[in-house]
Amino acid sequence: MRAYLDHAATTPMRPEAVEAMLPYLRGEFGNPSGGHTESRRARMAVDEAREQIAELLGVDLGELVFTSGGTEADNLAVVGAWEAGSASSANPATPQALVCTAMEHHAVLNTCTALARRTGAQLRVVPPDKDGIIDLGALAAACTDDVGLVSVMAVNNEIGTVQPLDAVASVVRSGSPHAVMHTDAVQAVPWLAMEQVTAVVDLTTVSAHKFGGPKGVGALVVRSGTPLDPVIHGGGQERERRSGTLNVAGIVAMAAALATTVSERDRAGSRVRVLRDRLGDGLVRSVDGVSETGLRHEKVPGHLHLRFAGVESEALVILLDEAGVAVSAGAACSSGAVEASHVLLSMGMGRHEAASGIRFSLGSSTTDEEIDHALAVVPDAVAQLRD
Amino acid sequence: MSGGVDSSVAAALLVERLGRDHVVGATLKLWGGTSDSGCCSVADVDDARRVAEQLDIVHHVFNFAAEFEERVVDPYVRGHAEGRTPNPCIECNRHLKFDRLLERARALGFDAVATGHHARRVTTPDGRFRLCRGADPLKDQSYVLAMLGQAQLARTVFPVGEMTKAQVREEARRLGLRTAAKPDSQDVCFIRSDEGRQGFLGSRLPLHPGRLVDHGTGEDLGPVDAVELVTVGQRRGMGHGADGKRRFVTAVDVPTRRVSLGSSEDALAAGVELHTVTWVDDDPTGSIDDRSVASGDDRVRVSAMAQCSAHGRPVPCTVGRVAGADADFGLTVAFDSRQRRIAPGQTVALYDPDEPDVVMGSGIAG
Numbered sequence: 075m076r077a078y079l080d081h082a083a084t085t086p087m088r089p090e091a092v093e094a095m096l097p098y099l100r101g102e103f104g105n106p107s108g109g110h111t112e113s114r115r116a117r118m119a120v121d122e123a124r125e126q127i128a129e130l131l132g133v134d135l136g137e138l139v140f141t142s143g144g145t146e147a148d149n150l151a152v153v154g155a156w157e158a159g160s161a162s163s164a165n166p167a168t169p170q171a172l173v174c175t176a177m178e179h180h181a182v183l184n185t186c187t188a189l190a191r192r193t194g195a196q197l198r199v200v201p202p203d204k205d206g207i208i209d210l211g212a213l214a215a216a217c218t219d220d221v222g223l224v225s226v227m228a229v230n231n232e233i234g235t236v237q238p239l240d241a242v243a244s245v246v247r248s249g250s251p252h253a254v255m256h257t258d259a260v261q262a263v264p265w266l267a268m269e270q271v272t273a274v275v276d277l278t279t280v281s282a283h284k285f286g287g288p289k290g291v292g293a294l295v296v297r298s299g300t301p302l303d304p305v306i307h308g309g310g311q312e313r314e315r316r317s318g319t320l321n322v323a324g325i326v327a328m329a330a331a332l333a334t335t336v337s338e339r340d341r342a343g344s345r346v347r348v349l350r351d352r353l354g355d356g357l358v359r360s361v362d363g364v365s366e367t368g369l370r371h372e373k374v375p376g377h378l379h380l381r382f383a384g385v386e387s388e389a390l391v392i393l394l395d396e397a398g399v400a401v402s403a404g405a406a407c408s409s410g411a412v413e414a415s416h417v418l419l420s421m422g423m424g425r426h427e428a429a430s431g432i433r434f435s436l437g438s439s440t441t442d443e444e445i446d447h448a449l450a451v452v453p454d455a456v457a458q459l460r461d
Numbered sequence: 462m463s464g465g466v467d468s469s470v471a472a473a474l475l476v477e478r479l480g481r482d483h484v485v486g487a488t489l490k491l492w493g494g495t496s497d498s499g500c501c502s503v504a505d506v507d508d509a510r511r512v513a514e515q516l517d518i519v520h521h522v523f524n525f526a527a528e529f530e531e532r533v534v535d536p537y538v539r540g541h542a543e544g545r546t547p548n549p550c551i552e553c554n555r556h557l558k559f560d561r562l563l564e565r566a567r568a569l570g571f572d573a574v575a576t577g578h579h580a581r582r583v584t585t586p587d588g589r590f591r592l593c594r595g596a597d598p599l600k601d602q603s604y605v606l607a608m609l610g611q612a613q614l615a616r617t618v619f620p621v622g623e624m625t626k627a628q629v630r631e632e633a634r635r636l637g638l639r640t641a642a643k644p645d646s647q648d649v650c651f652i653r654s655d656e657g658r659q660g661f662l663g664s665r666l667p668l669h670p671g672r673l674v675d676h677g678t679g680e681d682l683g684p685v686d687a688v689e690l691v692t693v694g695q696r697r698g699m700g701h702g703a704d705g706k707r708r709f710v711t712a713v714d715v716p717t718r719r720v721s722l723g724s725s726e727d728a729l730a731a732g733v734e735l736h737t738v739t740w741v742d743d744d745p746t747g748s749i750d751d752r753s754v755a756s757g758d759d760r761v762r763v764s765a766m767a768q769c770s771a772h773g774r775p776v777p778c779t780v781g782r783v784a785g786a787d788a789d790f791g792l793t794v795a796f797d798s799r800q801r802r803i804a805p806g807q808t809v810a811l812y813d814p815d816e817p818d819v820v821m822g823s824g825i826a827g
Contacts, residue, residue, distance in 0.1 A: 411524035
């Protein structure tokens with residue numbers, strides 16, 4: 075028996091997505107940018123997918139830029155918006171600073187850091203509170219008139235806390251009227267009404283493999299009127315905002331995955347929330363020295379984050395894997411080693427506590443049996459490590 | 462599995478012996494900065510993982526970077542700031558590979574840790590463990606393992622210790638391992654060859670210019686760039702004395718920024734005192750209780766061979782404890798004939814004079 079509880083890392087592909095992409099891996103091979111029949115057929119598939127995805131995200135189809143995934147979309151958002159804003163003569167004050175939270179995904183955090191180093195802009199990093207929600211007071215202090223870009227994630231990838239984007243947006247708009255506002259919504263798509271996210275920000279990142287689509291495709295929503303320079307230059311695809319031949323099969327599959335995700339979202343959310351609570355309550359009851367990170371009512375239904383006092387999560391992940399439970403501990407570095415979670419550290423935890431955290435992330439395909447299995451094996455694994 | 466040929470073959474031999482279900486590969490992420498093999502040694506981790514995949518065993522990366530910084534890199538830097546020359550490989554073995562990793566392995570339910578070191582563990586008829594030199598005299602690594610005791614050796618195996626390096630490479634080729642022709646690693650893993658020890662220490666320490674002074678007379682002999690980079694026993698860069706003979710560093714005093722120089726005769730010492738003393742088996746100088754009742758003249762003395770660097774020539778000596786000294790301090794080493802001074806911080810490995818392959822113990826020069 076295996077229980078896959080790492081849906082925040084990636085999800086199994088939905089059958090609809092696999093079916094949708096197969097024709098474009100087999101007979102339909104056209105380049106959508108060309109002028110002949112083969113191209114037109116591919117173009118039509120992309121156009122239909124674009125229209126469908128735009129509608130499901132609550133935006134216009136011209137506001138969608140396809141990318142190779144969430145990381146590229148985050149890079150495009152941060153760098154593209156900053157460069158367009160710096161060059162714009164419409165902007166009365168040349169932006170001097172950019173703002174992000176301390177618990178952003180590295181795709182945003184490291185891009186902001188690199189941009190600040192390269193351009194000399196000031197990077198203001200806003201901490202979360204102890205429960206993993208952005209500190210709005212600190213955000214307000216950071217959002218001065220000279221801020222050109224603000225990036226605040228919709229849902230934290232490690233602990234699942236939903237950030238109050240409406241409140242964030244009003245703080246940003248009043249303090250930094252010239253700022254472009256971006257949100258990395260990669261973890262939000264399976265659980266939140268995306269039209270409410272895209273309505274309050276200028277740029278939104280999504281990634282297909284987090285909701286049953288294939289890896290290697292994602293999108294940046296660019297609300298109309300938002301200045302954005304390209305980061306990848308070339309043939310001028312995606313209305314000059316992202317060059318490169320479109321990933322036709324991936325885009326078509328992303329549309330199919332998103333359609334199913336949105337149609338099932340409320341039902342899946344209620345069902346998964348019950349499973350998540352059963353897992354969380356069960357483990358808190360059966361294992362001593364467990365602390366839960368974040369408040370459940372502030373989190374998406376699929377996330378559970380627990381800290382096991384005196385246990386190294388790096389070792390616990392290995393034991394749980396041997397026992398048939400796939401979970402994760404913090405972010406993985408390129409060498410495969412587990413890094414101390416910058417998210418937990420930013421919430422004020424010490425290094426040892428931050429290294430004792432395990433993320434259990436459930437998805438729409440998670441079953442009762444998987445939760446039973448996890449409930450059965452986690453206590454023994456923790457006990458073995460504490461022995 | 463470091464990603465080198467020795468640990469690759471060690472893993473392969475274990476898989477042959479025990480079966481793939483009883484072996485997992487582990488690579489330690491120790492150094493978070495840049496090294497000769499790139500950031501986080503990613504290329505070496507890739508090699509280790511590919512070998513593990515080829516052997517069809519599970520492979521893990523353990524992130525011990527924080528402990529490595531705390532137990533190895535920091536003390537290395539601090540040592541130089543205080544005029545000592547610690548051996549980082551030995552401290553890594555002491556605190557990371559044969560402590561942290563052994564503990565992790567135990568927690569995960571494993572009986573033992575195997576490494577690719579060229580050394581041998583021999584079990585005696587009464588169930589004790591001896592640590593012996595590797596079969597290849599040119600590659601023997603028993604010196605950097607000399608701080609192991611019974612507790613560690615009981616849970617450690619050295620699968621390539623009976624092989625020569627040539628045999629290890631031949632075995633790797635036979636098995637088609639991608640690391641078969643990979644060059645041996647050299648020097649300290651966290652110091653890049655393009656910046657050297659000076660570049661590394663310079664980025665972490667204020668380096669101070671100082672004066673060279675005569676060992677005997679105290680006469681000023683000129684300037685030296687950075688006293689923190691000078692090691693006792695060093696002769697490179699120290700020039701020649703008035704007699705035209707080479708000069709050696711006899712002492713480094715960082716607080717006063719003075720480096721003493723002397724002749725090759727001045728550079729010799731009759732002995733050295735060791736701290737952080739370890740014994741592979743029972744302390745041959747007697748138990749602490751015995752010593753505490755012994756008078757100064759009744760010290761227990763034992764013959765040994767002292768090896769003062771990774772491939773240094775072992776020299777005959779007598780070791781003994783000062784009466785009342787605790788287990789961690791106070792081992793005196795008296796060389797049978799005067800030897801080049803041992804730099805403070807350097808490890809001295811002691812071997813059995815009757816069985817020169819057998820490690821007795823170790824200590825750090827004070």
